Amino acid sequence: MVNIIELAHVVDILDSFVPKNVVESALRTAGLDRKMLSEGTGFVSYAAEAVILESVARMIGDRHLGARVGRAFDYLAYGAYANYVLGAPDLRSALDRGRRALSLTHPGSEIVIRQTDTHVVVGRDSKGFSVVGHRHLDEGALFVISKVARHFLGTDWQPDWFELPDGNGDDKSKLADLFGAPVRTGAQSPSVALRLSDLDTRNPHPLQSRKTITLKDLGALMGVEPVQSIEGAVLQIMRAHLPTSVLSESKVAAHLAIGPRSLQRALRAEGTAYRTIRSMLIEEQAREMLQKSDIPVERIADMLGYKEPKSFRRAFREWTGSSPKSFRGNRNANT
Incomplete structure (x- = not known):
């Protein structure tokens, strides 16, 4: 999942x-639109971001689009998360903060650290999650990790090497030119090599804030909750598409890059099902739309997947004990 x-920011x-029409086409391919990105909070699938990058890359013939996007990525776009990480007293603490808070930006991924005699190799592991276009996300991740290091070590700093899971000789040469450092392939995850001696570098530019941000504060500041379960992942994906559409079970599974049966088994193991979620x-969205908008009931029914308004009215009465019209009337009376 990705915040x-x-x-x-990637779409920007x-x-x-x-x-923009190229980006619009890529968004449609991933089952998303700009309204979801501008008004939504929470997460969409890792696969959706990969599909967008891969679609644009194919349309313009750029095999290393992910690296170019990563190079242009503004780490401060993460908002409170960036303030939390870049507000650390030293580079070692910043890496630890990023590792502990990653669930707020990339649920299901983790920061992995491997130490040698002279270096610490820092990477982002997506637990072997492989989807079309994942290469772009791997290459972009290298720049994002590097931007944390450069905040402490200076804008001219370069790692001694980068690591990627795959890539041929031609890729390595082109990426080395883009990254400004040697590239090694065959790694478990996209990673950046930092010297052990650099880890205790003090923060030369601590971000100013009225109060210190704690890990506990971050979720509320970013308007999200970490995804801890498959049910949580399904909820986040479906909420990202509401009220534009109600995703089918097969489309939710596709966003998670798994099959419908695998999704069913995973939800069953958690004591729930797609239909329940x-x-x-739908009940939650129906209540909100009736309370906060003047959209006609027939249109709300259609937006929430009901072919017949009377089916929606019957379901709403079962949920609330009143008709949509009465529910909205009570809101107006209270106002």
Whole structure:
């Protein structure tokens, strides 16, 4: 999973690289639109971001689009998360903060650290998650990790080497030119090599804030909760698409890069099912739309996947004990 904050910034970067209609086409391929990114909070799937980058890369013939996007990525776009990480007293603490808080930007991923006699190799592991376009995310991650190091070590700092899971000789040569450092392939995860002697470098530019941000504060500041379960992942993905559409079980599974049966088994193991989650979300969205908008009931029914308004009215009465019209009337009376 990836935080919508990051994906929205990636789309802004793509808009600066290519015509907007190219980006629009890529968003549609991933089952997303700009409204979801501008108004939504929470997460979308890792696969969706990969599909967007791969679609644009194919349309413009850029095999290393992810690296170019990563180079242009503004780490401060993460907002409170960036303030938390870059506000650390030294580089070692910043890496630890990033590792502990990663669930707020990339649920399901983790920061992995490998130490040698002279270096610490820092990478982002997505637990073997492989989807079309994952190469772009791997290459972009190297720049994001490097930007944390450069905050402490200076803008001219370069790692002694980078690591990537795959890539041929031609790729390594081109990426070395893009990255400004040697590239090694065959690694478990995209990683950056930092010298052990650099880890205790003090923060030369601590970010100023009215109070110290704690890990406990971060979720509320970013408007998200870490995804801890498959049910949570399904909820986040479906909420990102509401109220534009209600995703089918197969589309939710596709966003998670798994098959529908695998999704069913995973939800069953957690004591729930797609149908239960879908019903809960539709009720939640119906209440909100009736309370906060003047959209006609028939239109709300259609937006929430009901072919017949009377089916929606019947379901709403079962949820609340009143009709949509009465529910909205009570809101107006209270106002």
